[in-house]
Amino acid sequence: MSRIRAVAVVVALLAVAVWLGGLLALGAIAAPVVFSVVPAPSSADAMTIVFRRFDLVAMACAVVVLSVEATRAWARDPFGVFDHLRVGASALAGALAVLEGEVVSPRIAALHWAGAVRGLGTTGIELARLHDVAEACGKAQVGLLVAVVALHVVALRTPSVQRTRLSSPG
Numbered sequence: 480m481s482r483i484r485a486v487a488v489v490v491a492l493l494a495v496a497v498w499l500g501g502l503l504a505l506g507a508i509a510a511p512v513v514f515s516v517v518p519a520p521s522s523a524d525a526m527t528i529v530f531r532r533f534d535l536v537a538m539a540c541a542v543v544v545l546s547v548e549a550t551r552a553w554a555r556d557p558f559g560v561f562d563h564l565r566v567g568a569s570a571l572a573g574a575l576a577v578l579e580g581e582v583v584s585p586r587i588a589a590l591h592w593a594g595a596v597r598g599l600g601t602t603g604i605e606l607a608r609l610h611d612v613a614e615a616c617g618k619a620q621v622g623l624l625v626a627v628v629a630l631h632v633v634a635l636r637t638p639s640v641q642r643t644r645l646s647s648p649g
Contacts (some may be wrong), residue, residue: 484551487551490547491544491547491631492628494541498576498620506621519596521533527592528586529592540576541581547570559605564630565630568623568624571619574575576616576620578616583612583613583616591606
């Protein structure tokens with residue numbers, strides 16, 4: 480493996496680790512604890528700020544991961560089937576991070592700051608729906624990022640000559 484490719488893979492995997500670890504830490508640990516221990520609306524106040532900040536981290540990590548893939552393509556690094564799958568999973572995870580960070584979370588925050596209570600009234604029903612969308616985006620990103628790591632491992636274990644043959648027709 481070339482040094483450039485090795486550095487690129489390390490950078491991408493570090494970005495994935497931060498992104499994936501943050502999703503798991505917030506979604507599986509912090510949010511359930513905060514919402515069960517801290518009384519409303521303080522719990523929602525705190526988690527709204529935390530999620531908005533993490534949205535920026537997730538989107539930055541997506542930019543890093545996709546920049547690495549673009550750099551590898553620009554450098555004409557041989558791409559095989561697993562590489563194409565990894566790029567697709569990375570792009571989809573990145574799109575979900577942007578959707579969550581630029582559309583879903585800001586709307587959740589606006590509804591919360593306007594006094595909406597999840598499930599109560601029209602705004603509360605919208606808040607609950609958006610919360611479900613955010614949760615689905617987060618879970619999908621987790622699955623996609625796990626796949627990205629696995630596909631990096633598979634691609635690293637597949638020799639370049641074989642990877643090129645897998646991707647070329649005939």
